[in-house]
Amino acid sequence: xxxxxxxxxxxxxxxxxxxxxxxxxxxxxxxxxxxxxxxxxxxxxxxxxxxxxxxxxxxxxxxxxxxxxxxxxxxxxxxxxxxxxxxxxxxxxxxxxxxxxxxxxxxxxxxxxxxxxxxxxxxxxxxxxxxxxxxxxxxxxxxxxxxxxxxxxxxxxxxxxxxxxxxxxxxxxxxxxxxxxxxxxxxxxxxxxxxxxxxxxxxxxxxxxxxxxxxxxxxxxxxxxxxxxxxxxxxxxxxxxxxxxxxxxxxxxxxxxxxxxxxxxxxxxxxxxxxxxxxxxxxxxxxxxxxxxxxxxxxxxxxxxxxxxxxxxxx
Amino acid sequence: xxxxxxxxxxxxxxxxxxxxxxxxxxxxxxxxxxxxxxxxxxxxxxxxxxxxxxxxxxxxxxxxxxxxxxxxxxxxxxxxxxxxxxxxxxxxxxxxxxxxxxxxxxxxxxxxxxxxxxxxxxxxxxxxxxxxxxxxxxxxxxxxxxxxxxxxxxxxxxxxxxxxxxxxxxxxxxxxxxxxxxxxxxxxxxxxxxxxxxxxxxxxxxxxxxxxxxxxxxxxxxxxxxxxxxxxxxxxxxxxxxxxxxxxxxxxxxxxxxxxxxxxxxxxxxxxxxxxxxxxxxxxxxxxxxxxxxx
Numbered sequence: 352x353x354x355x356x357x358x359x360x361x362x363x364x365x366x367x368x369x370x371x372x373x374x375x376x377x378x379x380x381x382x383x384x385x386x387x388x389x390x391x392x393x394x395x396x397x398x399x400x401x402x403x404x405x406x407x408x409x410x411x412x413x414x415x416x417x418x419x420x421x422x423x424x425x426x427x428x429x430x431x432x433x434x435x436x437x438x439x440x441x442x443x444x445x446x447x448x449x450x451x452x453x454x455x456x457x458x459x460x461x462x463x464x465x466x467x468x469x470x471x472x473x474x475x476x477x478x479x480x481x482x483x484x485x486x487x488x489x490x491x492x493x494x495x496x497x498x499x500x501x502x503x504x505x506x507x508x509x510x511x512x513x514x515x516x517x518x519x520x521x522x523x524x525x526x527x528x529x530x531x532x533x534x535x536x537x538x539x540x541x542x543x544x545x546x547x548x549x550x551x552x553x554x555x556x557x558x559x560x561x562x563x564x565x566x567x568x569x570x571x572x573x574x575x576x577x578x579x580x581x582x583x584x585x586x587x588x589x590x591x592x593x594x595x596x597x598x599x600x601x602x603x604x605x606x607x608x609x610x611x612x613x614x615x616x617x618x619x620x621x622x623x624x625x626x627x628x629x630x631x632x633x634x635x636x637x638x639x640x641x642x643x644x645x646x647x648x649x650x651x652x653x654x655x656x657x658x659x660x661x662x663x664x665x666x
Numbered sequence: 667x668x669x670x671x672x673x674x675x676x677x678x679x680x681x682x683x684x685x686x687x688x689x690x691x692x693x694x695x696x697x698x699x700x701x702x703x704x705x706x707x708x709x710x711x712x713x714x715x716x717x718x719x720x721x722x723x724x725x726x727x728x729x730x731x732x733x734x735x736x737x738x739x740x741x742x743x744x745x746x747x748x749x750x751x752x753x754x755x756x757x758x759x760x761x762x763x764x765x766x767x768x769x770x771x772x773x774x775x776x777x778x779x780x781x782x783x784x785x786x787x788x789x790x791x792x793x794x795x796x797x798x799x800x801x802x803x804x805x806x807x808x809x810x811x812x813x814x815x816x817x818x819x820x821x822x823x824x825x826x827x828x829x830x831x832x833x834x835x836x837x838x839x840x841x842x843x844x845x846x847x848x849x850x851x852x853x854x855x856x857x858x859x860x861x862x863x864x865x866x867x868x869x870x871x872x873x874x875x876x877x878x879x880x881x882x883x884x885x886x887x888x889x890x891x892x893x894x895x896x897x898x899x900x901x902x903x904x905x906x907x908x909x910x911x912x913x914x915x916x917x918x919x920x921x922x923x924x925x926x927x928x929x930x931x932x933x934x935x936x937x938x939x940x941x942x943x944x945x946x947x948x949x950x951x952x953x954x955x956x957x958x959x960x961x
Contacts (some may be wrong), residue, residue, distance in 0.1 A: 467938040635775025
């Protein structure tokens with residue numbers, strides 16, 4: 352089991368690295384978005400899968416990352432790194448100040464509080480046009496470059512995103528396996544028992560909320576560099592809902608689930624777009640289907656099939 | 667600031683607040699009866715209003731009959747959602763979050779379907795009664811607004827009486843407070859949940875029909891209505907329909923005051939920030955009754 356698992360992981364890494372040069376440019380473009388969504392969705396997934404918190408406000412941090420990059424690289428002409436770092440600093444500070452009071456709430460109330468946070472932020476981004484450019488947004492964000500290698504094609508950018516995704520997944524994997532990860536799951540499954548073992552739930556949740564915000568901010572900065580612009584329409588409530596759907600569709604408790612969910616969100620609407628106006632309806636129906644029929648997400652359903660076939664094979 | 671402006675904005679606040687209240691009441695009724703936080707309550711309003719628009723302007727039906735069919739369509743949609751999805755998920759002990767996600771998915775599908783079959787145009791309905799204008803305290807009032815206020819209050823009181831005095835209403839309460847106990851004295855808990863969704867759907871549709879003479883209906887408005895309804899319901903304490911009514915009213919008036927005092931563009935910032943503050947400071951809502959009991 353252990354060996355076959357490493358084999359599967361190695362094989363998927365090989366596919367991720369080797370396949371894209373042979374894919375059409377349009378499809379690589381979708382994969383870049385899937386990668387960016389994986390980073391943002393990973394934050395939401397850690398909160399949902401490890402802490403049982405449904406975060407409908409990830410768009411706030413995604414937007415902060417994008418605007419920090421846009422403002423600093425276009426108006427201040429700072430290096431790209433500054434945009435990433437400032438975005439992360441602002442996101443972390445905001446996550447701490449908002450997270451500390453609202454993480455006292457639980458369940459639906461917390462989900463709605465984060466949703467309200469997203470609405471407030473979206474209205475502010477719209478109004479503060481001296482900072483965000485309002486509906487016009489900020490354009491002309493420079494392409495990222497590593498030394499003198501400019502990442503100006505989807506394929507070049509894809510490999511950068513792939514690297515970021517790999518690092519984030521590795522770090523998240525270590526986090527889940529660590530003492531902190533154990534404490535998180537203990538808290539999710541039985542808060543009273545965890546408290547009796549000297550786990551401080553609110554502090555721990557706030558830390559994961561900040562981590563989630565950092566991931567959102569990095570994803571936002573990547574998005575701004577890739578698209579070359581940031582405007583308020585990119586940061587609506589629908590996007591926040593999509594970010595929550597990523598771990599839900601894929602399976603919140605597994606990291607691979609987040610990747611699968613991000614691929615679903617990035618690729619499926621595009622595949623369905625050949626049905627013209629019907630594609631949004633089909634997307635909604637697909638979503639309902641996954642929620643109703645696969646409570647553990649796509650990867651959970653696959654694992655179930657796998658387990659059953661393994662049991663069936665045994666006499 | 668003169669009296670006329672104040673009265674006018676207060677009245678606008680009350681009108682908006684009552685529509686939020688109606689959405690919130692439907693939400694609270696469904697949450698109370700089934701523990702499902704219905705993130706598509708606003709779509710009931712969209713469907714109800716659009717059915718009326720189609721029957722009235724498309725087929726020339728009399729207004730009262732079109733309204734009746736609009737309300738009925740909300741109830742049928744509610745029943746469909748319960749029978750097709752919720753029942754199955756409850757039987758499979760689906761996790762709590764999945765109900766929120768299910769209703770988000772249904773909301774997205776309905777909104778997309780309205781866009782596909784009905785287009786991007788927005789539609790207004792004619793006001794109830796006549797198009798007369800009245801002057802109250804220097805504020806100009808359309809006759810429809812008076813109808814809206816009266817019907818909203820009647821619906822709220824009617825719902826309270828329904829839960830308190832009728833046999834079906836009491837059974838619905840019992841089934842939501844203690845499903846096992848209710849089943850043991852012969853109440854069909856599943857059927858009561860279907861009724862709850864029909865009631866919530868009809869209330870949502872009624873809200874949509876009542877506001878469409880003031881705010882035009884289009885495919886995008888459902889989510890906004892749902893959010894305001896949630897805010898109203900949470901302000902009042904999510905399990906108490908009367909609380910949702912008061913919460914909606916408070917929300918509408920705060921919003922109107924924010925428009926006069928600050929600026930119309932910051933009204934969502936102020937109302938939703940306030941919502942977060944109230945959730946933190948008063949987790950049980952303004953009415954303060956424990957959220958866990960059926961109330």
